[in-house]
Amino acid sequence: MSAMQALIDVRESGAYLLMSVGGSGALRRHLAEMGLVVGKKVTVVQPASKLSGMVIFFQGQRLAISDEIASLLVVRPFAMDADTPAIALADLPLRQAGLIRTIKGDPSLRHRLMDMGLTKGTLVKIHQIAPLGDPIELAVRGYKLSIRKQDAAHVLVTEVTSDGDT
Incomplete structure (x- = not known):
């Protein structure tokens, strides 16, 4: 399983688990009001590239995330491997x-x-x-x-x- 990384560094579409949220207190509150809190699952629909920004699927809707915000969100791949002991x-x-x-x-x-x-x-x-x-x-x-x-x-x-x- 891959280590944690900033959301902006994600290069593959897929499901990720939000592990931490950086930024100022006001920004963290705003993101929390949107539902972006530690422990939430986000799905990267389109990774960030030079031609376009990042698009995620979260709580039933698609969201475009700026590079600045994506750099403050730390994620890890979300996988429930059957061979990982429970x-x-x-x-x-x-x-x-x-x-x-x-x-x-x-x-x-x-x-x-x-x-x-x-x-x-x-x-x-x-x-x-x-x-x-x-x-x-x-x-x-x-x-x-x-x-x-x-x-x-x-x-x-x-x-x-x-x-x-x-």
Whole structure:
């Protein structure tokens, strides 16, 4: 898997995961209002070239991105490789991020977890663990969520390391 890179440096069309957003506070707020926040999936439709700007597909619409904005967005390829080992969310180390691969368990548990925002392809990070190990506080989709450790054991994730490798 390729390392993280600025969106402007992407040379191939495909799906990418937004890992960080740079720029001033006002610009980051504006991009967040558009939905461009860490953990979101963007699809590069047309990479930037000398003849034309970059076009991405995001939240059901095509957007033209200036080179300046694209240079502030850091992405990594978005891939759910079948050969990459999946671990339980409950076993993910503190402050570690992971991409949700699947949710196991009975249908009512799966629906409850999905209603809380834990869906396939979502970036989730272990924010805190209670002193006795239960519950676990997660950072997901820009908010904090606490779930029981036994529920987290049903969520399988692929670890996302800080250098962008899984």
